[in-house]
Amino acid sequence: MLRRVAARPPMSPRRCWLVKSEPDAFSFDDLLAVPDRTTAWEGVRNHQARNFMRDGMRLGDPVLFYHSNAAPPGVAGVCRVVREAYPDPTAFDPRAPSYDPKSRREAPTWLMVDVQAVAPLPRYVALDALRANPALEGLELLRRGSRLSVMPVTPTHFDLICRMGALGRGALR
DNA sequence: GCCAACGTTGGC
DNA sequence: GCCAACGTTGGC
Numbered sequence: 001m002l003r004r005v006a007a008r009p010p011m012s013p014r015r016c017w018l019v020k021s022e023p024d025a026f027s028f029d030d031l032l033a034v035p036d037r038t039t040a041w042e043g044v045r046n047h048q049a050r051n052f053m054r055d056g057m058r059l060g061d062p063v064l065f066y067h068s069n070a071a072p073p074g075v076a077g078v079c080r081v082v083r084e085a086y087p088d089p090t091a092f093d094p095r096a097p098s099y100d101p102k103s104r105r106e107a108p109t110w111l112m113v114d115v116q117a118v119a120p121l122p123r124y125v126a127l128d129a130l131r132a133n134p135a136l137e138g139l140e141l142l143r144r145g146s147r148l149s150v151m152p153v154t155p156t157h158f159d160l161i162c163r164m165g166a167l168g169r170g171a172l173r
Numbered sequence: 174g175c176c177a178a179c180g181t182t183g184g185c
Numbered sequence: 186g187c188c189a190a191c192g193t194t195g196g197c
Binding site: 020068069071072073145146 | 197
Binding site: 046047144145146147 | 177178179180
């Protein structure tokens with residue numbers, strides 16, 4: 001019996017994302033080692049990044065995991081959204097570095113999503129390789145002064161970066 | 174560790 | 186609402 005499984009209407013392209021993490025703090029390998037290979041993306045304290053999580057990120061959306069402040073910086077792996085935006089409890093915790101006294105439980109300012117590791121990129125895709133690929137023109141990450149920690153990536157760019165990382169098709173989508 | 178490029182804060 | 190000072194991000 002045929003069963004309809006499409007999670008979103010036809011012609012609605014799946015959105016893709018990129019998140020940054022400093023590997024010294026939390027690397028893609030760390031994500032692979034965590035129970036369920038799933039973590040809450042806590043601590044985002046930028047409104048635009050928050051809005052992407054709140055308004056854009058949907059269950060199942062694929063996400064590139066980027067290592068910032070690394071040597072070299074680059075894309076280390078792929079994960080996916082496994083829980084949509086919900087309040088970030090670290091904003092309520094006075095001892096947390098990301099504590100925000102202005103965020104109240106009744107009206108949380110800051111949200112987070114859960115992401116689950118899908119697969120590491122067999123070949124790490126370093127930032128200079130991204131910059132060297134003309135087909136990646138327009139990638140938000142490469143914009144001068146870009147500092148967003150959560151940003152959208154077009155499906156075309158997403159697929160290309162996966163291919164640059166030698167990730168076999170079918171790991172996603 | 175340096176510093177450019179941002180975002181935020183707060184005085185006015 | 187302007188804008189200078191300050192803090193943070195993140196490549197190098």
